[in-house]
Amino acid sequence: xxxxxxxxxxxxxxxxxxxxxxxxxxxxxxxxxxxxxxxxxxxxxxxxxxxxxxxxxxxxxxxxxxxxxxxxxxxxxxxxxxxxxxxxxxxxxxxxxxxxxxxxxxxxxxxxxxxxxxxxxxxxxxxxxxxxxxxxxxxxxxxxxxxxxxxxxxxxxxxxxxxxxxxxxxxxxxx
Numbered sequence: 001x002x003x004x005x006x007x008x009x010x011x012x013x014x015x016x017x018x019x020x021x022x023x024x025x026x027x028x029x030x031x032x033x034x035x036x037x038x039x040x041x042x043x044x045x046x047x048x049x050x051x052x053x054x055x056x057x058x059x060x061x062x063x064x065x066x067x068x069x070x071x072x073x074x075x076x077x078x079x080x081x082x083x084x085x086x087x088x089x090x091x092x093x094x095x096x097x098x099x100x101x102x103x104x105x106x107x108x109x110x111x112x113x114x115x116x117x118x119x120x121x122x123x124x125x126x127x128x129x130x131x132x133x134x135x136x137x138x139x140x141x142x143x144x145x146x147x148x149x150x151x152x153x154x155x156x157x158x159x160x161x162x163x164x165x166x167x168x169x170x171x172x173x174x175x
Contacts, residue, residue, distance in 0.1 A: 053126065061126050066169035069119035069161075073108045110158060113149040120145070137175050 053072075060067050110116050124138045148157035168174040 053122070058126060061123060062130055064169060064172055066166050067123070069116065069123065070108050070110055072119035072122040073110070073115060074118060111155070113146070113157065116145070116149075116158060116161065117142075134175075 057067060057071060108115075110119060120142060124135075124142070127138060128135045145157050145161055148160055
């Protein structure tokens with residue numbers, strides 16, 4: 001929570017500092033109307049986070065479809081360029097057959113609240129960048145999950161989150 005607050009505070013501070021305030025003398029008129037710079041299509045970077053998201057994943061999130069939060073973890077995002085199979089070089093022992101073995105890259109797993117929060121932050125920032133008015137409901141949902149993680153043992157909060165998001169994807173009237 002503190003990391004999110006720091007990020008939001010820093011982003012707001014940067015936005016305020018970059019904004020020009022009216023002076024006594026009005027600026028000269030600009031002959032060409034400028035258009036806002038569009039957000040890069042391949043990255044969700046609304047508050048200074050530079051984690052590239054797959055365009056299909058972005059579309060699913062923006063269309064309120066269910067997405068696996070493990071795909072939003074930093075390890076998953078960096079795995080886009082990593083092959084599913086890799087070679088591992090082991091110490092060569094006199095009795096070993098080969099010093100090289102094939103290994104599968106393991107899919108990241110959300111097994112604690114911090115990892116869920118990392119994934120949810122990427123999810124929430126993408127939504128808030130496109131739908132700023134949804135920020136309050138997204139923060140409220142984060143608070144619900146945070147309280148559940150504190151109150152209930154194990155990964156009950158994660159099970160609730162997945163069930164809720166499945167229901168919300170099916171019934172679009174759920175905020």
